[in-house]
Amino acid sequence: MHSPRNVRAAVVSLVATFGACALAGCPGTDPDPPPDECTAGFLGDRTKEPVIELRAIGVDGTSAPISDGDDVALILPPQGGRVSFIGIRATNLDGCGLQLIGAIRDLSSRRVMVDGRTLNLNTTGDGWGTTGTATTNLSDVASISNFANVPVCPNQWADTDAFDQPFEIEVRVTDKGGRAATKTARVVPRCAEAKNRDECLCICKRGYVLGQTCAPGDGGSDAAPPDAGTADGAPGDASAND
């Protein structure tokens, strides 16, 4: 998508810098990167191995620890589908520019769906840091971007319904210095948003086909929403793609 105007400018620029390049080496494509404004710094003890605890956001926006046997909420994010927002509490690692990968694993097929992102931890003043804060506004993309947006639905991947069945959550973190930690937990995803429950049950059902019409009750379950929070949390419009 170079236009002739851009190309002419590139030619002039290349020719103008040729002499200098020949003598001093050509510059890279980026100027010096701007200073890092992250303030988290190193958390905890550099002599110890990193420690992480798993957390997830409920439909009321509360970030809570998760462990084996817990429910995790399937939430309609701005991007559509259903995700589980998975984060961590961590120590003994660099809280700036941390690489977080969150995954959900189908225990039958062992297949996973993955979301990874670079983020900064929020310090809690006790040598630990967390992804996001204690309470997350689910329509605030800045807040939910601090968690792995683990994609669960549309369910075009699992051998079972992606709700009310046990799955495994796996989280891997690596800091800029290469310190790494992994943690897993067996959880049960739940279509926990009352307002969007029918659509959730439909698109998270085993064998969902893209474009399939979702009518009320298509999920095949009439069980009451499980206790995974109370707020509706429906996000605004997904803005735009191009």
Next chain:
Amino acid sequence: MKKLVVLALCALTALPAVACSSTTDPPPPTTDPSKLAPPEPGKGFQFKTPSFAVPAGIEEQSCYFFKLSELAQAGGMPAGEAINLHRVQIVQRAGSHHMNLFRVKTRAGLDPDKAKVVRSFNGEGECFRSTNWSDWPLIANTQAEGLLDWEFPEGVANVLQQDEWLMLQTHYVNASTQDSPDGYGEVAVNFHTIAKDAVKHEMGTLFATKQSIRVCKDNPSPSFTGTCQFKNDKPVNIIGANGHFHSRGRKFEMFKWDATQVGAPPAAAKFYSSESWDDPPMTRSPELNLEVPANGGVFYSCGYQWTPPSEALGGCERLDKFDRDTYATKPESLSCCYTFGPKVEENEHCNIFVYYWPKQDDINCF
């Protein structure tokens, strides 16, 4: 265009690393949509947008709808029979940011029965709203100006039905990070078909978009990774791929993936790489013919570098306003972030387009 740069350097400098040839190249392919010759009658059809002005400072993304039965009839094809798309030609006038072709499914803010053309400008309007086509399978896409001419492998066809609608979405930019040198946009498309008995494998498409991305001053070098599975109990063959991000994008990669690994696959599994946001490669057959194991998929990664926004365009204040207005971001979370959105100048993307056979289902991953 890169050739023009090389020739200019050859003429103006003695750059030793650039090979300067005097050989005569074949005539360039058609780059003018109005000059694209249609397929032979009975073997395909052509459809196009009108030529439209793209004034300076404008981003236009517009959606044009076409009924396949009408296109087939105009192309002299039998009524009611499937369209077995085997070769696609797309010609765009310079300045295009992208064009995508979708099959219309669930209708929300876009409905061809209500409007066959929906023009949207500067990030506003239904043709900028991705929820309107979130379950519409991809048919073809290109991000390059000029001609895309792609014939699928022998016996491979994207099978479409005549009662379907197509949506041609075109995005032109005439701003600072990209321009439209002609001041006009225009797209023409040829569908070349093969007979039903020549179809051995149906082609499918995979589209994935990562919308929860943020490239911020306080987290200036982020990367985002995602996955998408074919969910096919037999191996599939990837025959086309391209990635899409904006000017903060530095590295786009796609890997063959067994769908059980959580981390990035090994380098040997990489089948697509782009470090050119405004001229991304479209890797395709015959060069790309990659077998992915049964139940496998694609692992992809988008890497970015935050750069200060243009003060002339409003600087950080403008980015923060978009972030606040669009995503309800709280004041304490504002950090001069480029977020997901339609405008090249102030938003970012991380999208993959993958073409494969045999088709399982159409696949969209969010």
